[in-house]
Amino acid sequence: MSKPQNESGLTMLPGQLEPVMVGRRLFLRYAGAFAAGGALLASCKDEENPNVPPTTAMVDLGTGDVGILNYAYALEQLEAAFYTQVIATPYTGMTDAERQILTDIRDHEIIHREFFKAAIPAANRIADLTPNFSAIKFNDRASVLGTAKAFEDLGVSAYNGAGNLITNPTYLLLAGKIVSVEARHAAAIRDLLNPKSADFAGDDVVAPTTGLDKADKPSVVLPTAQMFVTTTITAANLPK
Numbered sequence: 001m002s003k004p005q006n007e008s009g010l011t012m013l014p015g016q017l018e019p020v021m022v023g024r025r026l027f028l029r030y031a032g033a034f035a036a037g038g039a040l041l042a043s044c045k046d047e048e049n050p051n052v053p054p055t056t057a058m059v060d061l062g063t064g065d066v067g068i069l070n071y072a073y074a075l076e077q078l079e080a081a082f083y084t085q086v087i088a089t090p091y092t093g094m095t096d097a098e099r100q101i102l103t104d105i106r107d108h109e110i111i112h113r114e115f116f117k118a119a120i121p122a123a124n125r126i127a128d129l130t131p132n133f134s135a136i137k138f139n140d141r142a143s144v145l146g147t148a149k150a151f152e153d154l155g156v157s158a159y160n161g162a163g164n165l166i167t168n169p170t171y172l173l174l175a176g177k178i179v180s181v182e183a184r185h186a187a188a189i190r191d192l193l194n195p196k197s198a199d200f201a202g203d204d205v206v207a208p209t210t211g212l213d214k215a216d217k218p219s220v221v222l223p224t225a226q227m228f229v230t231t232t233i234t235a236a237n238l239p240k
Helices: 024-041 064-088 096-119 141-165 169-193 218-226
Strands: 058-060 232-234
Touching: 064 096, 064 141, 064 169, 064 218, 096 169, 141 169, 141 218, 218 232
Parallel strands: 058 232
Antiparallel strands: none
């Protein structure tokens, strides 16, 4: 499956209004996941989520594995939108190294978002969310990196907390591959905020007695995510 490119080598990912620079190696690395994921997740049944017309005012995540996939899709939408804005309007004093790290994270999050968008059947997939980043000062390094830290830590704990709610082992494997990338993002952002310290795996996220990362259920994660989304997300029917 090829992607249209413009003369500058920018890749137009599905659903993007503007072309985004995605390295060829990075794109090829995930191309197989798109193809495999589309076939695997297409087996989701329409009856798992009522076929309600999409609305920008409210979305229901649905039930079963489809509901958990929509939950992940919602979080990836939020992260992709955030990092897209970060790169589009760089904060004052952003270094070349910081720009490269944040660009790589943006590309990963876009790929994750588009993976779920392409893989979840349209009849079951939630509508596009409308982000609300009014509380973020995108021209301020501390505001941007502090928000990035919160988003990445939230994403890791969300995937960890939803793992045991997934019944299909193939979906669980895919979630495991994504959460490991999110954890790398979290460590990179923490290192930007506090270089050469142990904060990349701080006690606030990794329990010192067990060496295990946080695992939060959707009921804990969604209220935080909701603060950055104008679209109301309902999760009453998710597995418990």
